[in-house]
Amino acid sequence: MIRQKCEVLSAKRWGVYNSITMVAPEIAEEARPGQFVEVAMPPGRDFLLRRPFSIHQASRKGGWAGTLEIAFTPVGPGTEWLTTVEAHDFLDVIGPLGRPFPLPKAPTSCLLIGGGYGAAPLYFLAQELRAKASRVDMIVGAKTQERVFKPVEAKRLSVSVSTTTEDGSLGERGKVTDVLPAMITRGETKVVYACGPNAMLRAVAEYCSEQGIPSQVAVEELMACGMGVCWTCVVPVVHRDGKGWSYERSCYDGPVFSGARVWWEKWLGGRSAPVQTPPEGFRMEEMTAEGAGTWPAG
Amino acid sequence: MAGRVSLATSLAGMELATPVLAASGTFGSGRELAGMVDLGQVGAIITKSVTPRPVKGMPTPRMAETPSGMLNAIGLQNPGVEAFVEKDGPFIERAGVPVIVSIAGRSVQEFAEVAVLVSKIPGVVGIEANISCPNVERRGEVFARDAVAAADVISTVTRMTHLPVLAKLTADVTDIVDVAQAVVRAGAHGLSLINTLLGMAIDVEAFRPRLGAVTGGLSGPAIRAVAVRCVYEVSRALPDVPIVGLGGVVDVPSAIEFLLAGATAVAVGTANYFNPHATIEIAQGIGEFLAARGMSGPEDLRGRLVTPSQPQEPAYQGG
Numbered sequence: 001m002i003r004q005k006c007e008v009l010s011a012k013r014w015g016v017y018n019s020i021t022m023v024a025p026e027i028a029e030e031a032r033p034g035q036f037v038e039v040a041m042p043p044g045r046d047f048l049l050r051r052p053f054s055i056h057q058a059s060r061k062g063g064w065a066g067t068l069e070i071a072f073t074p075v076g077p078g079t080e081w082l083t084t085v086e087a088h089d090f091l092d093v094i095g096p097l098g099r100p101f102p103l104p105k106a107p108t109s110c111l112l113i114g115g116g117y118g119a120a121p122l123y124f125l126a127q128e129l130r131a132k133a134s135r136v137d138m139i140v141g142a143k144t145q146e147r148v149f150k151p152v153e154a155k156r157l158s159v160s161v162s163t164t165t166e167d168g169s170l171g172e173r174g175k176v177t178d179v180l181p182a183m184i185t186r187g188e189t190k191v192v193y194a195c196g197p198n199a200m201l202r203a204v205a206e207y208c209s210e211q212g213i214p215s216q217v218a219v220e221e222l223m224a225c226g227m228g229v230c231w232t233c234v235v236p237v238v239h240r241d242g243k244g245w246s247y248e249r250s251c252y253d254g255p256v257f258s259g260a261r262v263w264w265e266k267w268l269g270g271r272s273a274p275v276q277t278p279p280e281g282f283r284m285e286e287m288t289a290e291g292a293g294t295w296p297a298g
Numbered sequence: 299m300a301g302r303v304s305l306a307t308s309l310a311g312m313e314l315a316t317p318v319l320a321a322s323g324t325f326g327s328g329r330e331l332a333g334m335v336d337l338g339q340v341g342a343i344i345t346k347s348v349t350p351r352p353v354k355g356m357p358t359p360r361m362a363e364t365p366s367g368m369l370n371a372i373g374l375q376n377p378g379v380e381a382f383v384e385k386d387g388p389f390i391e392r393a394g395v396p397v398i399v400s401i402a403g404r405s406v407q408e409f410a411e412v413a414v415l416v417s418k419i420p421g422v423v424g425i426e427a428n429i430s431c432p433n434v435e436r437r438g439e440v441f442a443r444d445a446v447a448a449a450d451v452i453s454t455v456t457r458m459t460h461l462p463v464l465a466k467l468t469a470d471v472t473d474i475v476d477v478a479q480a481v482v483r484a485g486a487h488g489l490s491l492i493n494t495l496l497g498m499a500i501d502v503e504a505f506r507p508r509l510g511a512v513t514g515g516l517s518g519p520a521i522r523a524v525a526v527r528c529v530y531e532v533s534r535a536l537p538d539v540p541i542v543g544l545g546g547v548v549d550v551p552s553a554i555e556f557l558l559a560g561a562t563a564v565a566v567g568t569a570n571y572f573n574p575h576a577t578i579e580i581a582q583g584i585g586e587f588l589a590a591r592g593m594s595g596p597e598d599l600r601g602r603l604v605t606p607s608q609p610q611e612p613a614y615q616g617g
Contacts, residue, residue, distance in 0.1 A: 001331075001333055001334045002334065003334060003574070003575070040572055040573070041572070046365040046366045047363060048363070048366065048367070048368070048518060048519075048548075048568065048569075048571075048572055049363055049368065049571060049572050050571070050572045094334075094574070221358055221359070222358070222359045222360070222361045222362070223361070224361045224363075224368060224370065224568075224571045225324075225570070225571035225572075225574075227330055227331060227334075227571075227574065228326065228330035229323075229324060229325055229326040229330050229331065229346075229570070229571075230323070230324065230361070230370070230372075230571055231323075231346070231355070231360070231372045231375050232358075232359075232360040232361035232370055232372065233358075233360075233361070234355070234358060234360065234375070235358070246354060247354060247355050247358075247375060252330065266357075267358065
């Protein structure tokens with residue numbers, strides 16, 4: 001957890017999405033896929049809290065060394081303000097925060113699923129997985145074509161890509177879960193990673209649990225501090241032994257959780273089902289959180 | 299540059315390096331932030347409230363940002379006093395900062411239970427009795443809404459510990475001075491004024507409350523004017539009782555307001571969320587503020603408020 005004044009290198013707009021690349025060498029050095037940063041808002045306004053953004057890219061080497069990129073859509077006063085930020089402005093940033101996606105120890109076949117701009121951290125993850133010789137397939141979905149996040153980039157990073165839109169304007173008409181079974185079969189998927197709307201994460205996690213495939217999902221819940229002290233951003237998580245549950249902080253114990261251990265019914269409501277336990281044969285210790293030493297254990 | 303300024307503050311028998319504390323629930327016990335914030339420069343940390351047994355807390359969403367503030371409804375989620383002593387105890391002992399443990403309970407007995415156990419933790423310098431958390435199941439559990447119930451808790455807690463006890467009060471009462479006088483008579487060594495104000499916000503698209511618990515505690519600059527008024531009223535009625543002023547302290551001027559209103563120290567709450575260095579920066583800024591005015595310490599500000607001469611008996615008060 002580092003606090004830095006970061007110079008904005010570029011502020012771009014592609015389609016409905018905005019992106020800001022900033023100079024943040026220390027944060028970029030420590031950042032792992034799935035982690036996020038908290039960006040301070042300007043003083044003298046009536047919105048006070050930092051805004052959390054998942055890390056879209058963190059470049060540790062090469063021409064863009066020491067930079068971080070976040071992606072967002074303006075949805076409220078904070079993100080509206082961020083769209084006015086320009087190159088050479090400075091942002092007060094805290095990061096990297098939270099538990100990253102755990103990476104498999106040995107090369108394996110991974111399916112990455114992103115919904116809307118929730119796909120942002122998956123490109124960073126895909127690079128890390130490929131660097132470790134894992135197979136990467138991707139599903140990127142959105143409501144409409146212009147909301148599909150970087151489909152070309154997805155193609156470049158993965159063996160196969162499936163694109164879905166709810167209105168059929170790009171790729172298959174439907175939701176990411178409609179193509180999920182076929183993609184799992186095609187890639188002989190052993191691990192699923194997902195980031196996007198919570199309802200999508202739930203659908204993905206429940207399907208994976210049925211199939212006995214481990215899933216790691218990056219959740220989103222309203223957050224005040226991002227640093228583990230306010231206890232607002234909690235998610236009900238079933239204990240490792242399957243007995244009992246507790247509200248865990250998505251900023252500190254997450255945002256990445258095992259999809260099998262999130263108690264979706266409690267969190268998002270809907271049909272009631274018994275408390276889920278991790279699927280048979282899935283042992284957490286088979287996965288290791290790369291760079292675990294950089295984030296404080298919960 | 300005027301004479302030397304010392305920020306050292308004596309608060310109800312607790313010796314603090316600065317008069318700027320971290321408010322309960324906004325700093326944990328300091329563990330999460332220790333890697334980024336130099337805790338040694340924080341006046342004191344008031345921990346997140348501890349109860350006798352684990353509390354799961356309220357459903358989500360637990361937070362809603364509101365104009366110049368935020369609502370929260372955590373519902374006192376905590377691992378219970380046993381786990382607290384085991385996990386946070388060793389950290390507190392070597393944290394290098396005075397720690398005041400905030401305690402909560404649903405009955406006088408529960409407060410007593412927690413007070414006994416946390417008093418044994420080395421490094422704990424005081425207890426804050428949170429008798430005013432608005433996010434509890436029954437309104438009757440907000441002891442500070444009733445002078446008699448509040449005094450009951452405080453007289454028991456002060457008997458159960460050798461440490462100074464601060465009573466944290468709510469402004470959601472008809473007359474906060476009544477409650478303050480009652481808890482001071484019951485033995486409170488100091489007062490923390492004020493807790494969050496009970497509030498509510500509604501999502502007009504969804505026709506739903508923005509909090510899972512429907513209502514929650516409002517904090518931040520939005521409540522500062524209420525908090526300053528409470529500190530002012532109580533300090534005039536009880537000039538010898540040390541007060542920790544809190545509610546919307548985000549910068550040096552807001553901290554100075556509380557000191558002028560009669561507080562001995564201030565606590566930073568919501569501001570920690572967006573500026574985890576706020577307690578340290580504000581303490582430094584208070585030092586500069588005092589130096590620029592030739593004052594030697596924060597105590598020089600107490601009682602310095604210039605008020606208009608009081609009319610005899612106002613015929614009527616209010617707008």
